[in-house]
Amino acid sequence: MTSKSDTHYGIDFSQLTPHECYKVLIGSIVPRPIAWITTIDNSGRVNAAPFSFFNALSADPPLVGFGIQRKADGVEKDTLRNIQETGVFTINIVNNSLVEAMSICAIAFPEQDSELVAAGLSSENGILVPSPRILDAPVSLECNKTMIIPTGPKGEIVLGEVVFAHIHQDLCDPEKLHIDQQLLDAVGRMGGQGYSLTREYFDLSVKSVDEWAASQDSGERIWSK
Numbered sequence: 001m002t003s004k005s006d007t008h009y010g011i012d013f014s015q016l017t018p019h020e021c022y023k024v025l026i027g028s029i030v031p032r033p034i035a036w037i038t039t040i041d042n043s044g045r046v047n048a049a050p051f052s053f054f055n056a057l058s059a060d061p062p063l064v065g066f067g068i069q070r071k072a073d074g075v076e077k078d079t080l081r082n083i084q085e086t087g088v089f090t091i092n093i094v095n096n097s098l099v100e101a102m103s104i105c106a107i108a109f110p111e112q113d114s115e116l117v118a119a120g121l122s123s124e125n126g127i128l129v130p131s132p133r134i135l136d137a138p139v140s141l142e143c144n145k146t147m148i149i150p151t152g153p154k155g156e157i158v159l160g161e162v163v164f165a166h167i168h169q170d171l172c173d174p175e176k177l178h179i180d181q182q183l184l185d186a187v188g189r190m191g192g193q194g195y196s197l198t199r200e201y202f203d204l205s206v207k208s209v210d211e212w213a214a215s216q217d218s219g220e221r222i223w224s225k
């Protein structure tokens with residue numbers, strides 16, 4: 001059911017097909033961070049695939065989560081199967097120079113083919129988990145699976161705890177741990193086949209009540225770029 005106010009369409013999700021729900025979600029919740037996830041199976045074979053139904057969910061404990069859909073025939077994707085088998089995964093952050101390689105890793109290659117080889121990338125075993133990290137990634141986060149939550153017959157949500165981070169030395173002072181956002185140059189996922197760059201960003205601190213009141217009196221704009 002679609003209704004209309006003066007300014008907005010009202011869309012009742014119970015009347016939409018799953019694909020229509022997907023279109024509204026991915027077009028509205030943007031930009032989404034991309035978890036480029038590397039895993040291994042029980043025999044040590046490496047798998048890599050991107051997931052943008054993803055975010056950091058908690059800092060204490062440091063939890064991340066991502067949603068993984070089943071394939072059209074209901075079979076699990078390799079990433080989920082590997083996490084079920086090994087209990088670990090590694091999230092690699094995608095920057096602008098890696099975005100095409102990341103996209104190659106979303107191709108539905110046969111199980112025995114390595115996405116990383118196809119994308120021309122190298123990996124190295126993790127420090128605290130056996131799943132590997134992508135060497136060219138600016139940041140890689142080693143994770144232990146916390147839980148896998150079934151969301152119905154079509155998919156699962158995976159929660160994991162970050163136990164180790166690899167951060168390129170150009171990006172951060174190891175004492176301060178501020179990651180240079182400009183140099184990180186992370187890419188986000190938009191609606192459709194779209195992506196966004198993060199180079200144009202701005203700082204906006206949350207003011208105290210007093211600072212806010214003073215800015216109202218002086219007519220100062222809270223946000224100015």
Ligand SMILES: Cc1cc2nc3c(=O)[nH]c(=O)nc-3n(C[C@H](O)[C@H](O)[C@H](O)COP(=O)(O)O)c2cc1C
Nearest residue numbers: 049050051052053067068069077078079106107108
């Ligand atoms: C940028 C991007 C984001 C994606 N996000 C998701 C996602 O959140 N969930 C999902 O199930 N598939 C997502 N996909 C599709 C998977 O990457 C794709 O199905 C992949 O082949 C799965 O690989 P696997 O079978 O090796 O795990 C995404 C693809 C791209 C290119």
